[in-house]
Amino acid sequence: MAAAIGAGLVRTTIERYVKLTDPEWALVEPHWHERSFAKAAFVSRAEVVEQWFYIVREGVQRLYFEHDGNEHCLGFAYGGSWSGDYDSFVRQRPGRFFVQAVTESKLIGIRRSDLLDLYDRIPAMERFGRLILEELIVGRATREVEQLSLSARERYRMLVQRSPQLLQIIAQKDIASYLRMTPETFSRMRAREI
């Protein structure tokens, strides 16, 4: 029942970047597999070399790393976006990051060896690989500018305005970490002004 995977999600997602002919899609499609993760399960773990690249079908995941017993949250993935430890996936070295399912999640993944194979065989797929990286870089640059330009309170207000749904789904300590502040500071901002 390959055709049912993601109910067309994968092709739709790829075709946000490049068009595939039907014969091309026939080569691409069989390599994607749905994988389920229970709440709190790990999609990727530090120390492990990542072999999968994912599209999120359902659920939310958080990306973080540990240092001195603290967790530093770098981002969240949800419907239609990418998931997994892209850093380890690219370098093929033991990962520095954890990706954990915040809610029960269904991800549609492709193995690295299969993806590289598609890059070789289908120019449009290589382009797809380039374009998602461009998007990633632009997102990172935006986030970096905001981290440096805004105070803790301004970053909090920005998040409330832009992604209020995250407040419902993600633990406050993780949002706090994502915003580069302690849970205590986050809690005080919530209390004093919404």
Add this chain to the structure above:
Amino acid sequence: MAAAIGAGLVRTTIERYVKLTDPEWALVEPHWHERSFAKAAFVSRAEVVEQWFYIVREGVQRLYFEHDGNEHCLGFAYGGSWSGDYDSFVRQRPGRFFVQAVTESKLIGIRRSDLLDLYDRIPAMERFGRLILEELIVGRATREVEQLSLSARERYRMLVQRSPQLLQIIAQKDIASYLRMTPETFSRMRAREI
């Protein structure tokens, strides 16, 4: 005298990532142009849409943005690496960053339209585009982990150990900004322990 451009620098640099056949190189080579920048001249400016992508032949440049009259330095480019405002280059929107020649610089650049054309015509060039973005992403991830894991003093020590030559070339206020501290803090760290 196209063959003299960069004395082979461009082909060598590209071939760190992908191999080009001689006929492919013959298509690629004519699109690269050497551009010179005086000390303190701007390679890229905020508000302008970047049309060039550069390889550094000579000199050092700094990447920064302005906010509330402060400059925030995000990185430096030098021999053999990339330069220019990649964020604006990718998005084709007015730039958020400045790239300024710290020392007199010679950059070898290609226009965006020409590069996209090469992506269309030469699969190896599209792969090259993907691979340098992968390198960029990995570098960003490394830097982000360090920013979050290390104190100001540790970041200072790390830089001294890893890139001592930068201390000779770049203004201390810019290195301080790159390390996310004020010039005063940087100066005090220098004074108290080397």
Add this chain to the structure above:
DNA sequence: AGCGCTTCTTGATCCACATCAAGTGGGTGC
């Protein structure tokens, strides 16, 4: 439903680094 663990809240205190201020020195341009 009740137990136990984790998260969240709230208050008191602390501190690394920023800010403000003033003086010194080096490089650049005329």
Add this chain to the structure above:
DNA sequence: GCACCCACTTGATGTGGATCAAGAAGCGCT
């Protein structure tokens, strides 16, 4: 060569947010 402008240094003071501490409230698990 001199003047001006920054960059750099050094000291005094300030503060945003961290840390420490101790309850309260959720929430999963059996």
